[in-house]
Amino acid sequence: MKIQCIKAYQVDLPLYEGSYNWSGGKSVSVFDSTIVSVETDEGITGYGEVCPLGPFYLPAYATGTRTGIAELAPHLIGEDPTQLLPLNQRMDIALKGHPYVKSGIDIACWDILGKVSNQSVCTLLGGRYGEDFMLYRAISQQAPDEMAAKVATYRAEGYRKFQLKVGGDPNIDIERIHAVAELMEPGDVLIADANTGWLMHEAARVVRGVRDVDVYIEQPCLSYQECLAIRQRTDHPFVLDETIDSIEALLRGHADRCDGCRQH
Template identity: 70%
Template sequence: MQITGFRVYQVDLPLREGRYSWSEGKSVDVFDSTVVAVETDAGIVGYGEVCPLGPAYLPAYARGVRTGIEELAPALLGADPRRLLVLNDRMDRALKGHPYVKSAIDMACWDALGKAAGLPVCELMGGRYADDVTLYRAISQRPAAEMAENVAAYRAEGYRRFQLKVGGNADDDIARIRAVAEVLEPGDKLVADANTGWLTHEALRVANAVRDVDVYLEQPCKSYEECLIVRRATSLPFVLDEVIDSVGAVLRAAADGAADVVNIKISKFGGLTRAKQARDLCASLGIAMTLEDSWGGDVVTAAIAHLAQGVPPELQFTSTDFNSYVTTSLAAGAPKREHGRMSASAEPGLGIEPNFDVLGDPVWRC
């Protein structure tokens, strides 16, 4: 099987809540997502998606995805999409860095491999541990009372894990954490995610002020070294996210005892192939994981579900269903939340069928 062409689609994903806000005053109203179709001479088409969380979150931006694919795709014509390691090496030789550009292509090739084999992606990745995976709900940054109300509402929908967006004024964030903690019930888990928004002294203030609260601290500061200072100064469980972008980063965190949980975002690693490598390494090291991506719609949500199904249940901290956050459906067959959980499709590949009435015409093809 050989790759014969690419189609690239752009689609806007408006938020159900109207706006998503996180640290340092950052916010997004409409997400700009890119869907890639990888065509083959066998008549099989694989689909992938990548959706950066705006241009000010990670070194990634939506138009950069499409520009990067225009640069990269011609070098992949004739490649076998089923040979994922070979394909990733070919992408790295053709384009240095820019893992988020490669993510949707790699995802689409996993979809094509699954369709060719007649198996779901999760089975090709090693198997499905359980029937479903646990989801978290991200709580957009707002005044403390509003965030507590949002948590209570999402609890009623079946969620039991909540990622509270903090990383603003330390006093406000302390109030946010305490207000939300008051509405939780036994068995719930609360994560205070600063998304790199605090300076070290602010993170230490918050950690000290909420030391009596059952809460995880996530990525308080920009650099790994700053986060490690905070980690070593608190007994609260600790999550690393933005600085976990490679197998090497996982190994470093493990050696330093820098985190109890790490977040593996598919596009940050460059696709499912390398995200799977990090997943399996964490499983070998006994590190709990959140399996997710920066953002996305139905295709990304499907990929997250397949990746997460291969995590031993005791290490599967949580995942997310991004398609429930947005008003636009890109594809049929994507996972749907049931009581705070979701399950990967049993159909071949990712198990999705794109909605071309929504995608429209390709913005680029070759």
């Protein structure tokens, strides 16, 4: 089996709430998604998708996806799409960096492998754990009472996990967290996601201001080390994602924390 053709389709995905707002005044009203199709000489086609959250969130943007795919595609014609490791190595040779561009092609080739082997991609990746999972609802950054009203609406729809978009004025963020926390019931999960929007002194003010609230703090500051410093000032559980760009960075942070504990 060989790759015969790679195509990219642009699709607009309007937001149900009209806009999605988070720290630093960032917002998006339409997700610019790219659907990737990888066609083979045996008539089997795989599909993938790349949908970055605008160019100001992570180093990925929609038009870059499609431009990158146009650059990559000629280098992949004739390759076996079921040989995932060699294919990804080929992509890395043909285009340095830009992993988000390659992800849609990679997903499409996993889809082909699943169709060829008559297995779900879930099975190919190791199998399914559990029969169900709880979704969480992101709450776009607005005034505290408006965010609380949205949480009340979504709770009525069955949601029990809520991610508040904070990372703005610390005083208002404290109000936002308290306003929503008053609606929480046993079993609910509340996350305050700053999207790296606070400076360290602002993050410190917020964790002090909500020390009586059962809330996870997500991505308070720009760097992993800054987030770690804030974590050491509070008992709140933390969630980190976009500041963790490698296992090495995570291990370095763990080693630094252990050294700090030994010194004290």
